[in-house]
Amino acid sequence: MFFTSYEFIGFIAALFLLYYRIPKKYQWMLLLAASYVFYFMAGADALIYILVTTVTTFFTACKIEENETRQKIYLKEKKEELTREEKKEYKDGQKKIRFRWLIFCILLNIGILAVVKYANFAISNVNDILDAVGKKQQISYVTLILPMGISFYTFQAVGYLIDVYRGTCAAEKKLLRFALFVSFFPQLIQGPISRFGNLSKTLYKEHFFEGKTVAYGLQRMLWGYFKKMVIADRILAGVNTIICDTSTYNGAYIFVGMIFYTIELYADFTGGIDITIGIAETMGIQMEENFIRPYFSKSLKEYWQRWHISMSSWFRDYIFYPVSVCKPMLNLLKFSKKQLGDRVGKRLPVYVSSFLVWLATGIWHGASWNFIVWGLANWIILMISEELEPWYEKFHKRFSVKGKMSFRLFQIGRTFLLICILNLFDCYTSLADTFGMIRSMFTAQNWQILWDGSLLSLGLMALDYGILTVSVTSLIAVSLFQRSGSVRDQIAAKSYPIRFCAWYGLFLLVLLLGVYGIGYDASQFIYNRF
Amino acid sequence: MKQKTEYGKKAVLSIAAVGISLFLLQRLLVPKYVDDVVEGAFIREYYKEEKDFDVIFVGDCEVYENFSPAVLWRDYGINSYIRGSAEQYIWQSYYILEDTLRYEMPKAVIFNVQSLQFENAQSEAYNRMTLEGMKWSPSKVNAIRASMKPEEQFLDYVFPLLRYHTRWSELTSSDFAYLFRTKRVSHNGYYMRVDVKPAENVPEGRPLKDYSFGENAWKYLDLMRELCKKNDIQLILIKAPSLYPHWYDQWDEQVADYAGKYDLAYLNFLELADEIGIDYSKDTYDAGLHMNLSGAEKLSGYLGAYLTEQAGMKNRKGEEKLCEIWEEKLEAYEEEKQRQYQFYGIKEDFNERSSCD
Structure with missing residues (x-):
């Protein structure tokens, strides 16, 4: 189920209606059930992976915390009997035990991730080496399913485990509640990688229907769909044309392609995160922001912050x-x-x-x-x-x-x-292509393509360029407005007709300018593949 | 209380604004099938008819371009209608027949067997042209389900705006002119063309690996036969005299065997073309794929005689109400003919007769 599919929108609508109708204490259970249904629909075979990560991390965290508690009780009981050195020795011994638990669980989960995601990459490199040293033997590739969101939920689980080990967060005592933290479906597609200490504040709470919260969530989702469907999926045609044919599209085309791709990546990824955060918000759950106007950064260091x-x-x-x-x-x-x-x-x-x-x-x-x-x-x-x-x-x-x-x-x-x-x-999929294309950009002789109409042969028509120009300008404008506070707050302060026109207008833009339906190859969110 | 009323007002106004604007947008963006690809309008035109037909044709372009209900009425007093659309698949023909039987019980159903060759839908565009014209009913739902290609979504049929959301960039004056109204483009489902393009160098059919019709095609032919039997309707199988796409002998044998097995009439007009007097240098407008008016009227003349003599159809010209309806229809038929003769610069050689003589 892609965020942009009718099935997903139907799934969310049904979940939303149920969420506010059932007794509040069951809301988190409904989310857990929905998350597993969502995950099941992405591939029943992948369920085992998320279950292993959930169960092993949960019990290891409990074990670590239990050890810590036992240590505290023991030291309290033996406060008078033990010398300082004995206490230190005992503490060190217990810490070692906890550390072993921690390392075992991390290795297990990162190991699963490494095997399903990197086994063939490793085999390919070994084969290259064997080839280079003249050995005819080659290792066969393995067929493994890559469970959806495995990098995200593994990192999230490992982060939680380390936090429990460090004592910065308490271990969750209920397996099902922890299972929801690992599998919470909006973040399975492309993150963000949530911290237990933050997400758990609102994930398990009882949520009452609040018009403003729900409206804000829907507005955030709508903005995300605008970025994904109007900008990212439209510009995708141009990106694909350029990167799929290196012999035709080089030099100045690469300059155009890299700008297109950078716009696409931003619209796609931040759009997906907006949808994720928006979905959670409609259900009263607060997730952390994953971007702060990154393309306004003045240095690479700032960009990565x-x-x-x-x-x-x-x-x-x-x-x-x-x-x-x-x-x-x-x-x-x-x-x-x-x-x-x-x-x-x-x-x-x-x-x-x-x-x-x-x-x-x-x-x-x-x-x-x-x-x-x-x-x-x-x-x-x-x-x-x-x-x-x-x-x-x-x-x-x-x-x-x-x-x-x-x-x-x-x-x-x-x-x-x-x-x-x-x-x-x-x-590009190969390093040789990447370096070749970067070189061609600096030695380009074909800069005339920027104005001689060649850009209209990239799978984008003049109308597409017009829509993209206006849409990207809107993105920049919204980012600038965000500097002086939430844009949703600014719109909410306006009169009802203005608010209605703004949000319904955005809905119509997505409806009419969005790239979807027949002929549209439902492209995944780029970060889904990670 | 006052605040609640205020919220209520806003909600009602907003819902109304959203509903009306989406309705208007959908009306504007869906293809009108009036001035360009008129084939998409045929199926829906049926619902405007006084539904009392003796004969219903179902099938693809080989029925709606090759047979003229106007001639069947004019020469034999047979009241007929063609429920055909471009590349109408057999399962669509079945559900359209089922849909037709919700309104009336014809005496005979004529099905053109060309579509037996398809096991699955070949084109989303053709699906659209056929299915969009149907009124909502369980038959339409089943027709959509049976027709959808993997990339299609049922919801796109329920809300066509989702399918045609990009048409805003290709709107024409027709989209505005026919926003709330439409005009007839067929003559009881018949698509008239008077121009001539002789059939020359018709390609031979490519040898096929397997000439057997698929399970799905047979299933729907069985369903159609059973539906007709249950409702005491004669099912007549025909193969129109279109030279292309090629109609293989092996296909013909299978249909003939089927007709023989279930005691159905089967008319292969390809074999009857000489007897009927079809002249492929004059009677086709697209080099043998479809008949032009001249060819269609010859075929209809032959079929009318067959229906009267072999299928027991009665001449209903004595029915005043029907005569009145046909008077008007024949007038429109003649007008269109004259318009096209003029447009293509063709000299008329048709002897006009009164609708009730």
């Missing part, structure tokens, strides 16, 4: 921080300080930790070298920017450009183009 926030914060909290303070890294810090001096030495472990984070981010995005190189390219640019920071500062002071509107616009434009180029790694 505003794009897919739930993913980048997950990598920061559960990989970067633990790796940065792990024993080998502290040893490296000592070593590098000694060898390279204080100033350079203290930065080396940070760079190594960042490297691991970006390697993991690349791998998480897909089983392909393209994504790995994409992750590492991000890392290199971020590290270079970090190193050049003092030089930037000097430049800003020397030319007094900091804070100037024109310079801010330059920074935004520069960052946007950088993101566009990095996105090319996502477009």
